[in-house]
Structure formats: C-alpha cells, structure tokens
Amino acid sequence: MNPLIFTTILMTVLLGTMIVMMSSxxxxxxxxxxxxxxxxxxxxxxxxxxxxxxxxxxxxxxxATASMLLMMAIIINLMHSGQWTITKVFNPTASIIMTxxxxxxxxxxxxxxxVPEVTQGISLTSGLILLTWxxxxxxxxxxxxxxxxxxxxxxxxxxxxxxxxxxxxxxxxQLRKIMAYSSIAHMGWMTAVLVYSPTLTMLNMLIYIMMTxxxxxxxxxxxxxxTLSLSHTWNKTPLTTTLILITLLSMGGLPxxxxxxxxxMIIQELTKNSSIILPTLMxxxxxxxxxxxxxxxxxxxxxxxxxxxxxKMKWQFETKQITLLPPLIVMSSLLLPLTxxxxxxx
Amino acid sequence: xxxxxxxILSVIFVISFVGFSSKPSPIYGGLVLIVSGGVGCGIxxxxxxxxxxxxxFLIYLGGMLVVFGYTTAMATEQYPEVWVSNTTVxxxxxxxLLMEVMLVLYVLKSEEVGVVFKFSGVGDWAxxxxxDSEVFSEEIMGVAALYSYGAWVVIVTGWSLLVGxxxxxxxxxxx
Numbered sequence: 411m412n413p414l415i416f417t418t419i420l421m422t423v424l425l426g427t428m429i430v431m432m433s434s435x436x437x438x439x440x441x442x443x444x445x446x447x448x449x450x451x452x453x454x455x456x457x458x459x460x461x462x463x464x465x466x467x468x469x470x471x472x473x474a475t476a477s478m479l480l481m482m483a484i485i486i487n488l489m490h491s492g493q494w495t496i497t498k499v500f501n502p503t504a505s506i507i508m509t510x511x512x513x514x515x516x517x518x519x520x521x522x523x524x525v526p527e528v529t530q531g532i533s534l535t536s537g538l539i540l541l542t543w544x545x546x547x548x549x550x551x552x553x554x555x556x557x558x559x560x561x562x563x564x565x566x567x568x569x570x571x572x573x574x575x576x577x578x579x580x581x582x583x584q585l586r587k588i589m590a591y592s593s594i595a596h597m598g599w600m601t602a603v604l605v606y607s608p609t610l611t612m613l614n615m616l617i618y619i620m621m622t623x624x625x626x627x628x629x630x631x632x633x634x635x636x637t638l639s640l641s642h643t644w645n646k647t648p649l650t651t652t653l654i655l656i657t658l659l660s661m662g663g664l665p666x667x668x669x670x671x672x673x674x675m676i677i678q679e680l681t682k683n684s685s686i687i688l689p690t691l692m693x694x695x696x697x698x699x700x701x702x703x704x705x706x707x708x709x710x711x712x713x714x715x716x717x718x719x720x721x722k723m724k725w726q727f728e729t730k731q732i733t734l735l736p737p738l739i740v741m742s743s744l745l746l747p748l749t750x751x752x753x754x755x756x
Numbered sequence: 757x758x759x760x761x762x763x764i765l766s767v768i769f770v771i772s773f774v775g776f777s778s779k780p781s782p783i784y785g786g787l788v789l790i791v792s793g794g795v796g797c798g799i800x801x802x803x804x805x806x807x808x809x810x811x812x813f814l815i816y817l818g819g820m821l822v823v824f825g826y827t828t829a830m831a832t833e834q835y836p837e838v839w840v841s842n843t844t845v846x847x848x849x850x851x852x853l854l855m856e857v858m859l860v861l862y863v864l865k866s867e868e869v870g871v872v873f874k875f876s877g878v879g880d881w882a883x884x885x886x887x888d889s890e891v892f893s894e895e896i897m898g899v900a901a902l903y904s905y906g907a908w909v910v911i912v913t914g915w916s917l918l919v920g921x922x923x924x925x926x927x928x929x930x931x
Contacts, residue, residue, distance in 0.1 A: 415922055422919045429912060438912070445916050452926040466927075 411456065422449035423543070430547040435494050436484040439551065440477065443515070446547060447473045453539060454532045465531025469540075472524045476514035483508035496551075498558040505558050508551075509567075515548040518601060519570035522594045526578070529590035534635065537586050538626040541593045542619045549600065549615055556608045564601055569691065571598030576698025583637040585629055588702060589622065592661060595699050602692060603676045606683050612755045614672035621669055621742040624657045627735050633726040641709040642717075642724040655711035656743050662700035668745030675752065765799045767860055768792075774852030778845050781836030782828040786821060793817045805895040 426446030433439050447470065454466040486504040488494060499505040510521075517525040529537045552559070575595025582588045600614045628650060634640040644651045660669035673696065680689040709715055757764070772792035776785035793816050801809035835841075839849050902909060 411926065415926060418922060419919065419926070422915070425915070438909070441909075441912055441916065445912070445919065448916065448923055449919055452923050455927060458930055 411452070419449050419452055423453065423539070427543065427547045431550045434496050436487070436496060437494060439496070440481055440484060443473075443477050443480065443547060446544070447477065450539070450544065454528075454536050456536060457533055461531040462533075465528045468524050468531075469528045472514060472521070476511045476521075479507055479511035479514070483511060496554050499555050500558065502560065505555070506560055506563060508555060509559050509563055512548045512552050513567050513601075516545060516552075516597050516601075517590075517594055518567045518597055519574045519594070520567070522571060522574055522578075525594055526582075526587045526590040529586045529593075530584055532586075534586065534626060534630050537589065538623065538630075541589060541626075542622050545593075545597070545615070545619075549611065552601065552604055553608045553611060556604050559605055561605050564605060565688070568598045568600075568602035569688070569695075571595060571601070572692055572695045573598075573698075576695050576701075579702045580698060582702070585635050585637065585640060585706075588706070589625060592699060592703075593618075593622065595696070599672065599676060599692065599696075602688070603679055607679045609752065609755045610672065610675050610679055613675060613752045616755075617668055617672050617742070617745070620738060620745075621657060621661045624735070624738040624742045625654075625661065627732050627738065628654050628657065631730055631732055631735065632724075637706060637709055638715075639724070640706065641715050642722070643710060644714060645722055645724045646726065647729065651711045653739050655707045657739060658703040658707050660743050662703040663696055664700070666746050667743045668741070671746050671749050671752075675749070762799055762802050763863075765795050765802070767856065768795045769799065770856050771853065774849060774856065775839070778839065778848035778852060779837075780839050780841075780845055781832070783825075783832060783836055784838060786825050786828060789821060789824075790817060793821065807896055807899060 423446055426442045426444075426449060429442030429445065430439050431442075433442060451466050451470060454469060455462045483499070483504045484494075486507065487499050487501055490501040490504065499508060514521040529540060532540065572595050575591045575593070575598060578594070579588050579591030582591065596614070596618045600611045600618070603610045603614070629635070629640070632640065632643045632647065632650060634643065640654070643654070656667065660667035663669045663673040665674075673693070677689040677693060680692075769792055772788040772795065775788035776792075779785070793812055797809040797812040800812065837845060840846055
C-alpha cells in the first residue's frame with residue numbers, strides 16, 4: 411500500500427477511537443465508531459487474497475450491525491431524556507440495547523462468533539491491531555455508562571464469554587484463533603467487574619493489551635501462525651522460546667506474573683460484593699484458558715517435539731528487530747509488585 | 757387525511773425499505789430508494805424542515821443515487837432479478853408487507869402502542885404545532901449552528917468522507 415495512504419488510514423483509525431473516547435455527544439461517538447470501522451477495513455485487507463476479503467466482510471457486517479443498534483439505543487435515550495450528553499442511560503430499554511451493541515463490538519458471547527474467524531483470516535499485525543486497539547473504544551463507552559447497565563445481562567454475557575473463550579480455544583492449533591479465544595475470555599473477565607468497579611476493568615484492559623501485544627510480537631518475530639511452526643523457534647531464537655513460556659503463563663493468570671494482578675483484584679472485588687459462586691466459577695473456567703496456554707508452552711519451550719531432521723531447521727524470512735518487545739515482555743511478567751499503583755487509574 | 761399525512765408517508769417509507777431489503781437486483785433497489793428518498797423528504801418537510809427536505813432531494817437523490825445508478829448500470833447482469841422473478845425475493849417482500857400491514861392495523865385500532873417505546877396510537881404522528889419559535893425556524897438555525905458552534909462536526913464528517921473515498925479506492929484497487 412502506498413505509504414502515505416497507509417499512514418492516513420492508520421491515523422484515521424486512531425482518530426476514530428480518540429473521538430469515541432473524548433466526545434460528550436452521543437452522535438459524535440457514533441461517528442467515531444463508524445470512522446474507526448471504515449478505516450480499519452483496508453488495514454485488515456492488507457494482503458489481497460480471498461481469506462482476508464472474507465474476514466473483512468464479516469468484520470464489517472457485525473460491526474455495522476452493532477453501530478446500528480447503538481444508534482437505535484441513542485435515539486431511544488434521546489426520546490426519553492431529551493438530551494444528547496453521555497451520562498447514565500436512564501431508560502432501561504436503551505441501556506439493554508446499548509449493552510448488546512457494545513458487546514457485539516467487543517466480541518462477548520453470544521456475539522463472539524466473528525472473533526476467531528476474522529482474526530484467523532488476517533495477517534498477524536492486523537490481528538494485533540484488531541484484538542488490542544479496537545477494544546479500547548467500546549470499553550470506554552461501557553465505562554461511561556456503567557452505572558446504568560443491567561447487571562443480569564452483563565454478568566451472563568461475561569460468564570458465558572469466559573466459558574466460551576476457554577472451551578472454544580481447546581481444540582485449536584492455529585495461533586491466531588487461540589489469541590482470539592483468549593481475547594473473548596479476557597473481555598469476559600473485564601466486563602464481569604464493570605458494574606462493581608470500573609477501575610478494575612481499566613486495569614484488566616491495560617494488562618491484557620500489554621500481554622496480547624507481547625504475544626503477537628513474539629509470534630511476528632518468529633513468523634509463526636501455527637503451533638507446529640511455533641514449536642520450532644528453539645532452533646532460531648532459543649531465548650524467544652523462554653520468553654514465550656513466561657508470557658503465556660502470565661496470560662494464564664499465574665502468580666507471581668503480572669497476569670495474576672487483574673484476576674486477583676477482580677475476584678477480590680466480587681467477593682467484597684458478596685458474590686462467591688460467581689468468582690469461583692470464573693476462576694475455574696479460567697483453567698480452561700490455562701490449559702491451552704500450557705499446551706503451547708509444552709510444545710514450544712518445554713519439549714522438542716519429534717520431527718524429521720529437515721523440519722528442524724526452520725525456514726523464515728529474516729528476523730525482524732522489534733524494539734518494543736523487551737520492555738513489553740518485562741512489563742507483562744513483572745508488574746505484580748506494582749499492584750498498589752492501580753489507584754492511578756481512578 | 758392531511759392530519760395523518762406523516763403516518764401515511766412513514767408507511768410508504770417502510771414499504772419501500774422492505775422493497776429493497778428483499779434484495780432484487782440493485783437497479784430495482786435504486787428505484788425504490790428514489791421513492792423512499794422522496795417520501796422521506798415529504799416527512800421532513802411536514803415537520804417544517806423545508807431546507808433539509810430539499811437537501812435530501814438534491815444531494816441524496818440527485819447526487820449519490822445518480823452515481824449509484826450509473827455504477828450499477830455498469831455492473832448489471834443480463835436478466836436482473838425483479839420482485840416477482842424469484843420465489844425467495846417475492847416471499848420476503850410479501851412477508852415484510854404483511855408485517856407492515858399488521859403493524860398499521862395495530863396502530864390504527866389501539867389506543868396506545870408499546871412495541872419498543874410507547875406512543876399513543878396515530879395521534880402521535882399527526883402534525884401539531886411543532887413549537888418552533890415564531891421569529892425563525894429551528895431547522896435553519898440548526899444548519900447555521902452546524903457551521904458556527906458545530907465546526908468540529910463539519911471537520912469530522914469532512915474527514916470521514918475523504919477517508920471513505922481513500923478506503924474505497926484502496927479496497928477496490930486489488931494488488
């Protein structure tokens with residue numbers, strides 16, 4: 411793609427999300443979402459083959475439907491409150507429709523079906539942008555309307571997302587689909603605590619973005635999109651293999667790595683609000699996630715899978731130098747002692 | 757009839773939307789889009805927005821739909837689908853019509869309609885005094901405000917349109 415056009419389109423994606431996060435008028439928020447959607451389509455379609463076109467079409471259809479539902483909720487809110495500012499959404503109908511629309515944008519169950527298919531059809535870098543940057547805008551709106559969200563619907567969607575994210579990822583060998591299901595599960599954790607303490611949602615979002623960025627960059631560096639290809643990284647860059655192990659364990663939520671911080675805080679906040687069964691169920695279902703991360707580490711870092719001798723020399727393009735990778739790895743594994751600093755997110 | 761003109765126009769609006777949602781060939785879809793655009797203009801004008809209604813005709817029908825018609829004519833097939841050529845298309849169209857007829861009967865017969873939001877039967881659709889101030893019309897002042905207080909909206913929408921063109925060119929360029 412022409413570099414000037416690419417820069418313009420990338421900046422428009424950024425601008426769209428910024429408009430969503432900074433606006434106080436519902437219409438501008440909707441415009442921001444549409445701008446974001448429009449500009450990310452050519453980024454998803456960077457490589458021009460039928461798979462990316464299909465993935466972009468699926469993404470466009472689901473997100474456009476979600477934007478339509480959002481517009482309907484905005485208009486119902488306008489009808490009942492007579493104003494366009496972002497505050498609590500006073501009408502329950504509008505609130506439910508808006509929650510569903512934002513859940514469609516985030517990829518929460520039962521609207522999660524597009525996430526693995528779209529993530530699988532696009533390149534690793536586009537998948538990175540899709541799973542991290544695109545979650546910021548809907549989450550910021552959920553944060554702003556959090557006092558008025560119907561708790562039953564949100565918690566149902568959250569718990570089902572954690573279940574689907576864990577269960578659906580079990581049978582996958584394609585790394586992008588694994589990351590997609592991991593994203594669904596993490597979104598579930600984030601929205602579960604939204605009504606109780608939106609600060610923890612932001613904390614979880616921050617840690618999740620760091621860990622997902624790290625994972626994707628490790629995949630990009632070893633040019634691997636399948637488990638088999640990842641299991642050959644010991645050959646080219648043995649240090650990356652160890653780092654994949656640590657980051658995956660962090661994503662699974664194991665102490666003393668930083669991925670434990672959001673889960674710990676969320677479970678603590680939920681139990682403070684006298685719900686015991688829910689966080690227990692959530693923690694148990696997070697084990698499903700941990701299982702397929704562990705399977706990745708088993709095949710990548712812990713064992714050398716039996717393979718023929720000619721497959722042991724991994725063929726890939728020249729290793730890219732990703733400057734951001736070492737700080738990201740450090741941040742996504744060693745942040746746990748900094749937990750008291752989450753008060754800056756208030 | 758003139759009291760209920762907005763209701764009638766809205767029903768025709770929905771029927772023409774059903775007409776192109778049942779997916780005949782795009783040429784015929786454009787045909788009912790013209791009808792729906794004209795009817796939508798009528799609805800806006802009945803609320804006092806004469807400027808915006810004419811804007812619909814001029815820009816939407818006279819600009820965008822003309823370009824759409826030309827591009828569809830370039831990409832058309834030998835036997836385009838009409839509403840009666842394909843059973844599926846006709847079935848969906850009739851189903852949409854049936855649902856609209858049932859909704860209209862519901863609105864006409866009952867005192868209050870509460871589907872997603874409540875409104876009181878046909879009475880809510882009638883044109884009363886819309887409450888604009890006597891000196892100037894609200895709608896023209898809205899357009900004027902768009903260019904003074906709402907400059908940011910103009911910038912954002914202008915940028916969206918520019919990026920829309922760039923995106924479409926990029927997507928259809930191929931390799």
